[in-house]
Amino acid sequence: MFRAISPRVFPTYSARHLRPGADDVVRALRRRQRAVWPLRRRGADLGYVVTVARALPSRAQALARWNSSEPVFLPGILGAGLEACARDITASLRLFDRMRSGGSFRDEIGRRIGGDRELHFRGSTKDESDPREVERLHFDAGPDGTTVAHGFWTQLAWIAHGTDRSLRIRFAAGPETFDAGVPAPDLTCGWADVLAARAFPEAAAILACAPLRAWLQQLLQRPHRLSERIVYNNCPDGGAVFHHDAEPGQLGVVFSQLEGHTAWLSLGKRRLAALLAKCGHARNTAFAMAALDQCDDKALLSALNRDAEFTAVLAAHGALFVLQAGDAILLPSQGIDAVAWHSVIALGDRPSLAHSYGIFPRRSDYPLVADRDRR
Numbered sequence: 001m002f003r004a005i006s007p008r009v010f011p012t013y014s015a016r017h018l019r020p021g022a023d024d025v026v027r028a029l030r031r032r033q034r035a036v037w038p039l040r041r042r043g044a045d046l047g048y049v050v051t052v053a054r055a056l057p058s059r060a061q062a063l064a065r066w067n068s069s070e071p072v073f074l075p076g077i078l079g080a081g082l083e084a085c086a087r088d089i090t091a092s093l094r095l096f097d098r099m100r101s102g103g104s105f106r107d108e109i110g111r112r113i114g115g116d117r118e119l120h121f122r123g124s125t126k127d128e129s130d131p132r133e134v135e136r137l138h139f140d141a142g143p144d145g146t147t148v149a150h151g152f153w154t155q156l157a158w159i160a161h162g163t164d165r166s167l168r169i170r171f172a173a174g175p176e177t178f179d180a181g182v183p184a185p186d187l188t189c190g191w192a193d194v195l196a197a198r199a200f201p202e203a204a205a206i207l208a209c210a211p212l213r214a215w216l217q218q219l220l221q222r223p224h225r226l227s228e229r230i231v232y233n234n235c236p237d238g239g240a241v242f243h244h245d246a247e248p249g250q251l252g253v254v255f256s257q258l259e260g261h262t263a264w265l266s267l268g269k270r271r272l273a274a275l276l277a278k279c280g281h282a283r284n285t286a287f288a289m290a291a292l293d294q295c296d297d298k299a300l301l302s303a304l305n306r307d308a309e310f311t312a313v314l315a316a317h318g319a320l321f322v323l324q325a326g327d328a329i330l331l332p333s334q335g336i337d338a339v340a341w342h343s344v345i346a347l348g349d350r351p352s353l354a355h356s357y358g359i360f361p362r363r364s365d366y367p368l369v370a371d372r373d374r375r
Helices: 023-031 059-067 086-100 105-113 186-199 201-207 210-220 269-278 285-294 298-306 308-316 367-373
Strands: 015-018 036-041 044-051 072-074 119-125 133-141 149-158 167-173 224-233 239-243 252-259 261-268 320-324 328-332 340-347 353-361
Touching (some): 015 308, 015 320, 036 261, 044 320, 059 210, 072 210, 086 201, 086 252, 105 133, 119 186, 133 186, 167 186, 186 201, 186 224, 201 224, 201 353, 239 261, 261 308, 269 340, 285 298, 308 320, 320 328, 328 340
Antiparallel strands (some): 015 044, 036 044, 119 133, 133 149, 149 167, 167 224, 261 320, 261 340
């Protein structure tokens, strides 16, 4: 087993990894009523995961992790707010089932916001160059027939190519690719957030969660908004390969599990690069850092996403987590080299539901629209 590189930032191991083929251990654990989940994603067998600890970190531990660009796991943080949104969660799961069967995204969103006097549908498009995109709906907004914001949208897309049936619905403003020179105004982003909250009202379990907002304020120590909202429906054998969410102006991401389970492999980029070098997947840490940026080294990508032995190394260094309904995980982003890398693996035999929100600095015009939808 490799020694932890920065033990002060992860004193507790959240989950234990079992190698592929550890069937006797799996059966023994299940006889003791322990939940053991196969780690499978698009044909890659990464072994098994067992939850071993679900305690909230101390404030000091969380701050140390955040400042070190390490994920902050908050089990059970959504509390009773989840139960109040149970019907909305079930309705959203059924929506995704209909989308997989060829249902109309435009009709579904139309029914959810039908009669809204502030959100105005302006048409739909499909990017034929992107095989994952299903449809994008465009909106303007404003009260009493006026237009105060335009150019925000929602997109239905497959998470990956091939047989993975996982879907996501993204809400954003401006161009698909973030342009640091011409960011979307906070007002327009706020209306995209309103659209997300009205189309998926289970967002209230997150937006109105006082303990979660208190954790965010404690870590950020500044006004912030939760934007670039994405609703995830991960299916069995699905999920996301290793990546990061660093973009100019973004402070991090909060991912909240609303139904089902997902496994996460997540740690800071520098620690990930050091482990890749230590395990012989890169000449040194600097080479690994550069290779992670390029994302074109097939051997390294295979180690990250399809190698059960490297998954075991990551788990041994506290980078493996299991999220269940009511849990959240915070992913700090302080720059391209100071960011929590992560991959997601669907667990169980049914699709799950989760919301992921980018964390951005908050400016003066945002509260005019978005705060009203924190219900």
